[in-house]
Amino acid sequence: MSLESVQQYLQSHQQEAVEQLQELLRIPSISADSRHRADVHRAAEFVRDRLQAAGCTAELVETAGHPIVYGEWLGAPDAPTALVYGHYDVQPPDPLDEWASPPFEPTIRDGHIFARGATDDKGQMFTHIKSVDAWLQAVGKLPVNVKFVIEGEEEVGSDNLDRFLTAQRERCRCDVAVVSDTAQYGPELPAITYGLRGIIACEVKLQGPKQDLHSGVFGGAVANPINVLAQLIASLHDTEGRIQIPGFYDDVLELTAEERKDFAALPFDEQEFCESLGINGASGEAGFTTLERRWARPTCDVNGITGGYQGEGPKTIVPARASAKITCRLVPDQDAHKVLASLEAWLRQQLPPGIELTFKSFHGCPAVLCDRNSPYMAAARRAVATGFGREPVLIREGGSIPVVASFKQILGVDTLLLGWGQNTDNLHSPNERFSLEAFHQGTQASAALWAELAKP
Ligand code: BES
Numbered sequence: 001m002s003l004e005s006v007q008q009y010l011q012s013h014q015q016e017a018v019e020q021l022q023e024l025l026r027i028p029s030i031s032a033d034s035r036h037r038a039d040v041h042r043a044a045e046f047v048r049d050r051l052q053a054a055g056c057t058a059e060l061v062e063t064a065g066h067p068i069v070y071g072e073w074l075g076a077p078d079a080p081t082a083l084v085y086g087h088y089d090v091q092p093p094d095p096l097d098e099w100a101s102p103p104f105e106p107t108i109r110d111g112h113i114f115a116r117g118a119t120d121d122k123g124q125m126f127t128h129i130k131s132v133d134a135w136l137q138a139v140g141k142l143p144v145n146v147k148f149v150i151e152g153e154e155e156v157g158s159d160n161l162d163r164f165l166t167a168q169r170e171r172c173r174c175d176v177a178v179v180s181d182t183a184q185y186g187p188e189l190p191a192i193t194y195g196l197r198g199i200i201a202c203e204v205k206l207q208g209p210k211q212d213l214h215s216g217v218f219g220g221a222v223a224n225p226i227n228v229l230a231q232l233i234a235s236l237h238d239t240e241g242r243i244q245i246p247g248f249y250d251d252v253l254e255l256t257a258e259e260r261k262d263f264a265a266l267p268f269d270e271q272e273f274c275e276s277l278g279i280n281g282a283s284g285e286a287g288f289t290t291l292e293r294r295w296a297r298p299t300c301d302v303n304g305i306t307g308g309y310q311g312e313g314p315k316t317i318v319p320a321r322a323s324a325k326i327t328c329r330l331v332p333d334q335d336a337h338k339v340l341a342s343l344e345a346w347l348r349q350q351l352p353p354g355i356e357l358t359f360k361s362f363h364g365c366p367a368v369l370c371d372r373n374s375p376y377m378a379a380a381r382r383a384v385a386t387g388f389g390r391e392p393v394l395i396r397e398g399g400s401i402p403v404v405a406s407f408k409q410i411l412g413v414d415t416l417l418l419g420w421g422q423n424t425d426n427l428h429s430p431n432e433r434f435s436l437e438a439f440h441q442g443t444q445a446s447a448a449l450w451a452e453l454a455k456p
């Protein structure tokens, strides 16, 4: 049978696949950092070249930001078409001194490959290129048509992707999208994710007096921007962990009783969870479990804060300014624009005299929920079971992948979120890693998916 020869081909070419992944991981394609523009481009070229070597047509599509790699193999006219999305850009690697090996010198230890982007998303994305490669080398054709959209701006909000999908809607037409940029549920427990949270992001700047002032001469008579910022931040939550922005929960889709039951049935050790994070207890919105809080409840988090004197010893000033970066994770059916507007209004209405606020919004995307009972989902479940030797569980996740909502809105398709990573892979953190076993299992699952999707 042809899948068997693909499986054997993958088995005997594992080393080569790992070496190619290492080559990709050596490229510091940090999309947020303009000094790495050329590196980001080089990573796009690498992906294009690997797609071409596999037997697909592939090209770079330049955008106002970083290029999108578009590739396709359309040799199965009567079969369905899957569109694989992934990203070749990575998060900045800092803090550098917390890495055991340099972030762009991929190193294999303890069965894992350590590098920035190992799991998010170079390693996961690459499994689909290698599975297509294996079908085309071992069998000469695929059971389905496959398209690839691999972008370089996911970690900075996918600003140019919607324009691409809208302009190239015909070219991107497909029956289902496939994304591997999430995680398994746990060690040796593969998962398919049917829901993701959305996000809004903003920066709030407070300007007080035109320059820093002596806090003895002026303190008490002039609003202190840092004190005010702290009050504004404190006003985001009540003591029960509920967000106090007026109207914030208006459109929140509540969990169904069935989902709550399904979440509760998943193996979850709260103590182990806390220990793995180095905290002595979990905390959040009252009335919800940790999994519910992470996957299906909205949040408001301050991501960074600046202001005032940071040097050695004391300094008696009323600082001139302060700022904070804030993100909210959204759940279905919250509207990103509406939440952003109500957050800004809530902050503005609390300002004392003497403080001016500027509010800048960044990227945003809505949350998504996919059909748990579609035939594509059934095919994906069988494929993951084949690749990992174990039935996957169905879960939601708390992270955001903006393109999934775009696929629904622009292309009208659901996405299969097939995560090969682990939440312990340190994504966005020092010592990011990806299990080599998961890399190979994911590639096998991907290879099986093409066969499963072709079954009526
Ligand atoms: N791969 C993650 C998203 C993710 C992680 C989903 C874990 C589910 C589980 C992705 O690369 C990411 O980090 N996305 C950003 C999106 C943002 C910049 C718009 C995120 O969620 O912060």
Ligand code: ZN
Residues within 6 Å of the ligand: 087, 120, 121, 154, 181
């Ligand atoms: Zn990612």
